[in-house]
Amino acid sequence: MNTQTDRRRRAGATATDIEAHYDVGGDFYALWLDPGLTYSCALWDGIVGSPARTDLLAAAQHAKLRYHLDQAGITAGGRLLDIGCGWGSLLRTAAEETGVRHAVGLTLSADQHAHVRSLGLPRVDVELRDWRDHEPDDPYDGIVSIGAFEHFTHQAMSHEERIGAYRAFFERCAGWLPPMGRLSLQTIALADHADHDDSVPDFFAREVFPGSALPRLSEIATACEPYFAITTLREDGADYARTLRGWSARLFQAREEALRLVGPDTYRRYRTYLRASEIVFLRQASTLYRITLRRWPARRTG
Numbered sequence: 001m002n003t004q005t006d007r008r009r010r011a012g013a014t015a016t017d018i019e020a021h022y023d024v025g026g027d028f029y030a031l032w033l034d035p036g037l038t039y040s041c042a043l044w045d046g047i048v049g050s051p052a053r054t055d056l057l058a059a060a061q062h063a064k065l066r067y068h069l070d071q072a073g074i075t076a077g078g079r080l081l082d083i084g085c086g087w088g089s090l091l092r093t094a095a096e097e098t099g100v101r102h103a104v105g106l107t108l109s110a111d112q113h114a115h116v117r118s119l120g121l122p123r124v125d126v127e128l129r130d131w132r133d134h135e136p137d138d139p140y141d142g143i144v145s146i147g148a149f150e151h152f153t154h155q156a157m158s159h160e161e162r163i164g165a166y167r168a169f170f171e172r173c174a175g176w177l178p179p180m181g182r183l184s185l186q187t188i189a190l191a192d193h194a195d196h197d198d199s200v201p202d203f204f205a206r207e208v209f210p211g212s213a214l215p216r217l218s219e220i221a222t223a224c225e226p227y228f229a230i231t232t233l234r235e236d237g238a239d240y241a242r243t244l245r246g247w248s249a250r251l252f253q254a255r256e257e258a259l260r261l262v263g264p265d266t267y268r269r270y271r272t273y274l275r276a277s278e279i280v281f282l283r284q285a286s287t288l289y290r291i292t293l294r295r296w297p298a299r300r301t302g
């Protein structure tokens with residue numbers, strides 16, 4: 001392990017960890033995600049019907065993307081940073097619907113990076129880069145990060161090390177925003193009452209997000225406090241159970257094609273992970289938070 005990899009290992013998921021999960025291939029994910037390839041919990045407010053239906057899944061993902069753009073205060077002519085941009089659905093919505101002046105996406109996945117570039121979105125740049133290495137020329141008007149925070153620490157880190165890693169993230173985000181600028185964050189989290197030796201954290205680290213660990217709400221609150229006020233908090237674990245039910249059913253419907261693309265072992269692993277994750281959310285051993293954070297008016301010390 002070289003020095004850079006070692007540094008990343010201590011901080012959370014490495015590019016290798018990320019690629020182990022995401023670079024199974026966009027074609028495989030396209031079989032069961034919505035057409036925009038959004039790979040995170042959707043927002044199902046007011047949407048009635050099966051989550052496996054393409055139109056409903058797409059509507060719920062679109063509602064989620066709009067929610068985060070609104071929460072981050074992104075309007076026409078604004079500048080947006082998307083930390084963990086996946087296959088580019090938020091960037092596309094910001095460019096085509098919100099009319100941003102400039103949007104930048106960061107990902108650690110080479111497959112996602114190539115995919116977003118191939119979309120040719122106007123006024124959008126995508127970087128194959130860790131947020132720790134991002135150095136923008138100008139501040140952003142708002143920042144969104146959906147489903148990436150889970151990758152910023154790993155299981156072997158102590159409580160203090162995790163707080164330090166999360167705090168470093170919030171410090172960087174605050175530095176890229178004007179006073180009162182907003183960060184809209186979505187993350188899976190462990191229920192604060194869950195035991196530290198619970199099998200749920202191990203399950204996610206082993207099967208879902210290698211080299212990663214789920215935060216607790218208390219850790220997020222502690223870590224962000226020097227830089228941000230939490231202004232809105234939504235607890236939407238039921239939305240994730242529903243999203244996972246939809247993905248799982250869609251993968252089953254597309255099993256012939258999935259088996260051809262990735263073979264039986266990967267197909268089975270994903271089916272198991274999607275079904276097991278749904279149960280974890282239904283049992284409330286983990287949940288989903290959408291958190292709006294507003295930078296303090298002036299940088300506070302201590």
Ligand SMILES: C[S@@+](CC[C@H](N)C(=O)[O-])C[C@H]1O[C@@H](n2cnc3c(N)ncnc32)[C@H](O)[C@@H]1O
Nearest residue numbers: 038039040084086107108109130131147148151
């Ligand atoms: C679950 S996907 C979510 C993608 C997208 N936000 C969505 O909702 O479809 C997590 C994303 O976070 C990115 N990511 C994880 N750790 C990162 C880091 N340290 N720096 C930049 N991106 C990171 C991954 O490459 C991936 O694009």
